[in-house]
Amino acid sequence: MPSYDAHRRTPRRHHRVxxxxxxxxxADGVKLEPSDVQTREQRDADDDQRILGELPPHWAVFNERGR
Known part of the structure; x- marks a missing residue:
C-alpha cells in the first residue's frame, strides 16, 4: 500500500468494507409452526377466543331477551 501523500492530485477510491x-x-415454510398442525376448526376457535379477549367488557352477546 502506498504511503499517504498530501499533494496527491486524484482522490483515493473508497474501499467498501x-x-x-x-x-x-x-425462512417461511422451512420449520413447522404450531399453527401449521392445527385444523381449521381449531384455528377458528383460537381466533374467536382471541377476539373475545380483546373486546371491551361492554360488548356482550345476549341470547335471551330481558324481562
Missing part, C-alpha cells in the same frame, strides 16, 4: 452478518432467521 463488508462484514459477515450475524443474523439468524428461519
Amino acid at each position: 463488508t462484514m459477515k452478518g450475524t443474523e439468524r432467521f428461519d
Whole structure:
C-alpha cells in the first residue's frame, strides 16, 4: 500500500468494507409452526377466543331477551 501523500492530485477510491452478518432467521415454510398442525376448526376457535379477549367488557352477546 502506498504511503499517504498530501499533494496527491486524484482522490483515493473508497474501499467498501463488508462484514459477515450475524443474523439468524428461519425462512417461511422451512420449520413447522404450531399453527401449521392445527385444523381449521381449531384455528377458528383460537381466533374467536382471541377476539373475545380483546373486546371491551361492554360488548356482550345476549341470547335471551330481558324481562
